[in-house]
Amino acid sequence: MMSGQLIVITGPSGVGKGTLVHKLLERYPNLHLSVSATTRLPRAGEIDGKDYYFVSKEVFGQMIQEEKLLEWAEFAGNCYGTPRIAVEEKLQQNISVLLEIEIEGAKQIKQTFPKAFRIFILPPSFDELDHRLRQRGTETETAILRRLERAKEEIALKEEFDRQIINDDLETALTALIKEIESII
Ligand SMILES: Nc1ncnc2c1ncn2[C@@H]1O[C@H](COP(=O)(O)OP(=O)(O)OP(=O)(O)O)[C@@H](O)[C@H]1O
Numbered sequence: 001m002m003s004g005q006l007i008v009i010t011g012p013s014g015v016g017k018g019t020l021v022h023k024l025l026e027r028y029p030n031l032h033l034s035v036s037a038t039t040r041l042p043r044a045g046e047i048d049g050k051d052y053y054f055v056s057k058e059v060f061g062q063m064i065q066e067e068k069l070l071e072w073a074e075f076a077g078n079c080y081g082t083p084r085i086a087v088e089e090k091l092q093q094n095i096s097v098l099l100e101i102e103i104e105g106a107k108q109i110k111q112t113f114p115k116a117f118r119i120f121i122l123p124p125s126f127d128e129l130d131h132r133l134r135q136r137g138t139e140t141e142t143a144i145l146r147r148l149e150r151a152k153e154e155i156a157l158k159e160e161f162d163r164q165i166i167n168d169d170l171e172t173a174l175t176a177l178i179k180e181i182e183s184i185i
Pocket residue numbers: 011012013014015016017018019020132133135136167168169170171173
């Protein structure tokens with residue numbers, strides 16, 4: 001029987017999910033952050049097996065076929081998915097697991113793990129989201145525009161999630177996130 005909590009952090013690209021999750025892990029080192037598989041190419045400094053499992057489209061397709069992914073989605077031209085086995089093992093060991101994933105995957109999780117707690121991170125404004133994506137400096141102009149276009153559709157779905165937190169001031173958002181997480185673990 002599984003007893004750890006499954007916590008999903010979702011929201012548009014560039015809103016600060018990764019930044020918040022890494023700060024959260026400093027505070028709660030016992031939480032397990034799932035490492036996703038992706039067909040995206042690594043960015044400078046990203047490490048295979050730590051930031052992502054960087055795989056080919058063929059390998060990703062095989063993972064889908066073999067039901068090795070708990071959820072997966074296509075996002076801005078690449079595929080992303082959560083490897084099932086590590087998540088199930090941690091939950092069975094009573095370790096709570098964090099997924100930092102986009103909205104389609106977060107919707108799928110609701111079907112397989114109805115008790116998962118899903119938090120939607122919002123930007124203070126669309127202009128600020130645009131600014132964060134640009135100043136991160138990891139995407140081409142085309143990719144930024146694609147992610148911003150998708151962000152409009154994603155933000156429209158925010159009410160489908162258990163909680164919404166605005167990431168304006170980082171420390172304030174982190175405090176709100178900690179409060180939500182402490183209420184369930
Ligand atoms: N509260 C904040 N105020 C200002 N800048 C922020 C804040 N939170 C995050 N950032 C910055 O915004 C940029 C995007 O943050 P981050 O990479 O964490 O977003 P993300 O939601 O994980 O993106 P993706 O979904 O593409 O992985 C980073 O440069 C980060 O330093």
